[in-house]
Amino acid sequence: MSGQMTVPGALTTDLYEVSMALVYLREGMTGEAVFDLFVRDLPPRRGFLVAAGLESALSYLEGLRVGPAETAAFADALHRPVADLEPLRGLEFTGEVRAVPEGRVVLAGEPLLEVTAPLPQAQFVETCLLNQLSHQTAVASKAVRCVLAAAGRPVVDFSLRRTQGIEAGLRMARLGSLAGFAGTSNVAAATAYGLPAVGTMAHSYIEAYGDEEAAFRAFARAHPGPVTFLVDTYDTEEGVAVAARVLHDLGYGPGCGIRIDSGDLGGLAVRARRILDAAGLPEVRIVVSGGLDEYGIDRLVRSGAPVDVCAVGTRVGVSADAPYLDSAYKLVSYDGRPVMKLSAAKVTAPGAKQVFRGPGLTDTVGLRDEVPPPGAAPVLETVMSGGRRTAGPAPLAVARERLAADLAGLPGEARRIDDPVPPEAAVSAALARLTGEVRRRIGDRRAGGRARGATGGAS
Incomplete structure (x- = not known):
């Protein structure tokens, strides 16, 4: 396994995207469409999100092509002759994408990504774009909170064994690195993305020996560099004492550690530190793991526990407390006509947009071509034109720098682990005016339709 993630193909879509694209093509509805991808509301206990998933989304768009095999598969799914699906053959993405670069902080209601393309293309890619950006943004946002806590x-990633699929494990390792994690246990991800590979040992290893000291000494013989011993298989304090004796006897010190994976992590860390210091090993680190996420880390840090490294797994890899985002991909303009949705609790704003960011993450959502407010700069960048990237994939280090800069400007109350207060983006006057105009136009059209219906359609 190379560790490289699979790029989704044309069949990675919902059937109704195929059905709609087919109608558009048959009816000649190929005018320019603009779709916004955004998150309506932040999950509970989130003060912000971190944009992620763009790189895999762009790879999907660049490789998208409906060939004979895909056409036949769509025909089979729709129980139609292949000839009926011929209008779809050759469909590929030739449009423009403007997006928030990976690593930037985003707020509710702000476009993460905006697609401008012929309507059949822009519609067809909805499902995969939502899949890529929603999952990765949710996980990246959870990972960043661990780093803050x-x-x-x-903080290191131990999540692979519990993520919902191998692909999700690869993404978690990459997103952890974006968030500032120090390493991952996932060897495939470490190889693919140039990340530090980290790990210790399992309880089964200790149990196989039946004796902690024998297990530790054998491990040290096989790994002459810095080692970390798992000390909580039987009695944690006794395990720490045994580890300290082995490390002292072998002359191991800097870079070595002990790992506590269960029980009262804070209290056990305090007692472990005393044992290590008494053995003359003040430089040996204490690693904690076992059900940790930002909430557990925050409690440990605030308690003053002498913890040196935090290993996170299941709860972060699946973003357990917020495993999904209330994301949407909505048409905002077609053939030069701004459009909007008026459904209860799901109203959308019309027109192609831009997010203008001022100091302290004071954001304003406005129209794409309007002048930014004083001191503000546009956030969405053109990342694809004519169906091709405008630049190569950005290194993770660049995304980390973006994230660090945005976090530095984020209000402290939004960065809080418990009870954060998310900033709210303002709406520009120009966007508010357009929204009102489109709403009135829809109202007038619906009223006219009702009037015609009441008179039998007479003019």
């Missing part, structure tokens, strides 16, 4: 202590 750790307050400078390294």
Whole structure:
């Protein structure tokens, strides 16, 4: 396994995208469409989101093509002759994408991505774009909160065994690195993305020996570099004492550690630190793991527990407390005509947009071509034109720098782990005017339709 993630193909879509695209093509509805992808509301206990998933979304768009095999598969799914699906053959993405670069902080209601393309193309890609950006943004946002909670202590990813699929595990490792994690246990991801590979040992290893000291000494013989011993298989304090004796006897010190994976992590860390210091091993680190996420890390840090490294797994890899986003991909303009949705609790704003960011993450959602407010700069960038990227994939280090800059400007109440207060983006006067105009136009048209219906359609 190379560790590289699979790029979704044309069949990775919902059937209704195929059905709609077919109608558009048959009816000649190929005018320019603009779709916004955004998150309506932040999940509970989130003060912000971190944009992620763009790179895999762009790879999908660049490789999209409906060939004979895909056409036949669509025909089979629709129980139609292949000839009926011929209008779809050759469909590929030739449009423009403007997006928030990976690593930037985003708020509710702000476009993460905006697609401008012929209507059949822009419609067809909805499902896959939502899949890529929604999942990865949710996980990246969870991972960043772990880094904030750790307050400078390294955080590492141990999530692969519990993520919902191998692909999700690869993405978690990459997103953890974007968020500032120090390493991953996932060897495939470490190889693919140039990340530090980290790991210790399992309880089964200790149990196989039946004796902690024998297990530790054998491990040290096989791994002459820095080692980390798992000390909580039987009695944690006794395990720490055994580890300290082995490390002292072998002359191991800097870079070595002990890992506590269960029980009262904070209390056990305090007692472990005393044992290690008494053995003359103040430089041996204490690694904690076992059901940790930002909430557990925050409690440990605020308690003053002498924890040096935090390893996170299941709860972060699946973003357990917020495993999905209330994301949407909505048409905002077709053939030069701004459009909007008026459904209860799901109203959308019309027109192609831009997010203008001022100091302190004071954001304004406005129209694409309007002048930014004083001191503000546009957030969405053109990342694809004519169906091709405008630049190569950005290194993770660049995304980390973007994230660090945005976090520095984010209000402290939004960065809080418990009870954060998310900033709210303002709406520009120009966008508000357009929204009112389109709403009135829809109202007038519906009223006219009702009037014609009441008179039998007479003019």
